[in-house]
Amino acid sequence: MTSDTCLGTLLGTAVGDALGMPVEGLSHQNIRTYYKGIKEYRDDDKRGDFDAGQWTDDTQFTFAVARVVATATPTQWPAEAAMEYTSLQDKARRWGPTTRAAIERLATGTPPLEAGSAERPTDGAAMRAAPLGLWWAATDADRSTAFSAISNILRVTHAHPAALAAGWGQAAATRYCATHPLGDFDPADFWSHLVDTTVWGESQLGNDTRVSDRLKRLSDQLHEFPLDLRDECNGAGIAADEAWPFAVAMVARAPELLENTLLSGINVGGDADTTGAMMGALLGTLHGWDAFPDEWKNGLEATEHLRQQAQTFAKSILRPTSAA
Template sequence: MTVRRSTDDLADHRSRVRGSLLGGALGDALGAPVEFDSITDIRGRYGFAGVTGLVPDHRGRIGLVTDDTQMTLFTVEGLIRGGDVPAVRHAYLRWLDTQRYPAPQRDRPHGTGRLREQGWLYARRAPGNACLSGLAYGPAAPAPFGEPGPVNPGSKGCGTVMRSAPFGYGAPDARHAFELAARCAQITHGHPTGYLAAGAFAAMIHLVLAGEPLAQAVRGAAELLTDYPSHEETSLALRAAVRLAAQGDPSPERVESLGGAWVAEEALAIAVYCALAHPWPGELRQALLLAVNHSGDSDSTGAVCGNLLGALHGQRALPADWLTDLEGRETITEIADDFAAWTAGEPPMNDSWAERYPLD
């Protein structure tokens, strides 16, 4: 997964990887306090515009992320520490420890490393049932594309999409990003729509990082998607998102016409719609707010939209006032920089790197 880059290219790539990881975390933190709330309840609490920035959760804390950001960071770690399905699964098992224990534990299986030592990650923030049960299932070979996988074969929850942006950061091409994301999605979700939607999202991320305009990246990923059996649900959802964005006048009601985002294709479609509705760097704030103000899985749609637009525009487009209150911001930034260096073949191969990312 090494792509040699010039100094300028590496700086731009680093900014985009930072933008994607931090943007996803911002969308996650924006949406988390209103996840499960109807748009009527959201407007009743915050006014007709809904949430207009980071708001306190039920604990009174601002800027907390959920399992969406947690699992995305462990995806990064799994890619650095091996880059294949077993390495990513081991990383997700390290994430599972953060859901089972209140603090880092000694002598746990599935490897050491810096990420599992981050105390702030040891917080259970409504993790998806399929993610939890799928990791308890045990290792299994991915099914051929288009067929149900062996783990949770009927599940197509959005837990596949919300963690899959990193597969697009350093892949040699969009198809590689697609297929690795889809195989790794099968670690927990076996429904073809669930894992193909994850693949399509990773391909979009790769294409915007390669310099494609957003609309062209969405189209390219959608075209790639049709090469795989059982793509129809995801393809229909993406076409609906593109058509809706072309109509203008974005609103929560239009968002909700695409579904509730509890399943993978709807979460991807809503995030893509919100990004296409506000595609410019100066509109990233509006895009994320559109992505979270609806009666559905607000943190996941916010996270996926933030991953996509952050990769497109880079860190400088992110609202600085929101970043100030973001949980784990320093760790997320460091991991983004490590991953950018690793994908470019420039990591410092020293004792410190080996301690942070021991090979699985």
């Protein structure tokens, strides 16, 4: 794993988020009708509050996690994340009601592990979990140690077992991509590992198996068209067992095609900025930041600022001999 890997993960999150931003919540049909498909950064014509290349809370939260990992020990992560998230309140971008309520409780002093939503199994934990997968890859922590650290930081805002299972799964997927460069990436092995790791994580969280059940149903569907994968996921909305399984299935379907895979997944519709962020993180981990098109690099909001933060994160987790 190199610094370019880490930059690919973090900046890839922002790229996917920004590409999906204007069509968040739209159907595939409406994306085709009103946008003629997403092929590049676009203004948010529906709501009118974002310009082309701008990113949303998906990127904010992911980089907040990265800052915590870079500056604190795993035992400090929940409290540090609570402070990071609270400091983002004045910069909030389209936070959903569940996350907003959790942040407000944190701001009034609710302990981090009690502030997360136990009611809604959304994809909000998965969309910010990629930096934790890089940490896991760099430290080579055993599964139990990694699960304790990762679930504690994700639980700050999302306590539902299914949400945590998807977040744990995204961390595991990122770790796999970081330790299996593109030439060594085997989609079948990736999927088998992902199912096994998610099943194990669910066993630590209780009896909710909806996320691993979805992964199992997708096991023999990974070569299907994106719209068929969406249908197998019962849509690509904000549910943890929809958006995240769809995102990882798209990456497993065509990991070698960075641009095509990312755009194809976003154009399916649904929670497009979050699926874009999750796919962008995994594809960025596999390909590295250098592989992204120049127009995506140059058109992204605050690229240099994000790149500097990503480099700081990379230096904090990589041994000197493993950095590029």
